[in-house]
Amino acid sequence: MVAKGRPRKFDTNEALDKALIVFWQRGFEGTSLSDLTEAMGINRPSLYAAFGDKETLFRRALDRYAEVGPAAVLHGALQQPTARGVIEHLLRGVAEAFTHPDRPAGCLVVQGALSCGETAEAVKQELCCRRASAEAQLRERLERAKAEGDLPPDADTAILSRYVSIVVKGMSVQAADGASRAELLAVVDMVLNCWPAGRATSENLSNSGKGIGVLSRAE
């Protein structure tokens, strides 16, 4: 299976990786086609022929990110045997991936198009869906843990997964602000230390009997 016409002068995968890095650094709106062609080492028509328009290229980069970037951590985490293991693997893995020395800090799915103009609205929605999907997968995994007796039967998996999701998103912003790996991991340790299942108590896994917002104060 050899191509017929003039062969490509560049490697498509390598070029996509370069594009991924640029999008990751600057976001969708902040990246111009000139930024892309310069980083990829190709010129404009080659880019369009190989990847389609800017939005299509961004989606390709997103898929690539899901395979090799921090987003890949979730997949491994979900396969851990215990709920505690899932959370630990996820948070530690993400803290490390967000501070990888050779890659942009933080998460492309968070920073790619958090708020934007109308022209990037579709991309923003796509990222929003991916974030929601990650949280949903996590929640299903915790639901399974509950069914297996790994989490107390009154655990609120919606709140738990949302909490973890929030911590991950927060770490992404913190990493973009320049937080070091050690700083993020220290927070992860604290979160894990507070992780309810680590205490073998269900009191903070739900609000059963108390109702949301009616908590005893500690003063």
Add this chain to the structure above:
Amino acid sequence: MVAKGRPRKFDTNEALDKALIVFWQRGFEGTSLSDLTEAMGINRPSLYAAFGDKETLFRRALDRYAEVGPAAVLHGALQQPTARGVIEHLLRGVAEAFTHPDRPAGCLVVQGALSCGETAEAVKQELCCRRASAEAQLRERLERAKAEGDLPPDADTAILSRYVSIVVKGMSVQAADGASRAELLAVVDMVLNCWPAGRATSENLSNSGKGIGVLSRAE
């Protein structure tokens, strides 16, 4: 003190508030001058005469945001008598402010320019500094709490303030994703429930004797 020349046809404060909303929704890069003039109900030269260029206007909007937006919650929180009260006021206030029905979801300081092109680099840095400043203020307040015996003497205020900062940033993204006020508040309840000082134990306030990363697993 009456102005001399032709009087302004619009109210400067109202116009600034309109600009704030647009920046808050679309971010710095995602907002065009046409978006601004349309929302503010004035035309371009009036905008430039009254506020300077786009970046200056954004900074004015930021200052306004610090007074009336979610950022104002921090100020009230820092004045709470106990560390626990500070955190509770901050997290609850922010959860509510990020989901105010009449305002854009989330936080301008987080979403205004998280990642961007070169032209917005200065704005990005400014936002980064403001986030860091908030965390530093929180840390100083916790340090005071430690001095007052309100927190255990071995509490690591750097990690604690960073943790709270991460939760706030994460909630901002979550709110932008469409999370409801009740959903955020439920997470806040869980965080507060896990808040170490609420348990009158210092074991998860520091890693004393164990060292970061050497935590007992719960399996």
Add this chain to the structure above:
DNA sequence: AGTTATCTGTACCGATGAGTATGAAAAAGC
């Protein structure tokens, strides 16, 4: 009334945005 100072509206500036037309170049198939 006349002067001066400021604001408004239109119409414009050069630069850059994303996307493309076109012809030369380089390979395979015959």
Add this chain to the structure above:
DNA sequence: GCTTTTTCATACTCATCGGTACAGATAACT
């Protein structure tokens, strides 16, 4: 060697970007 097919490089399109020149309008001050 010639055709076919695909890629490459230059140079272009049109729209929009942030920012401004200029003339008319509207007020206070003298």
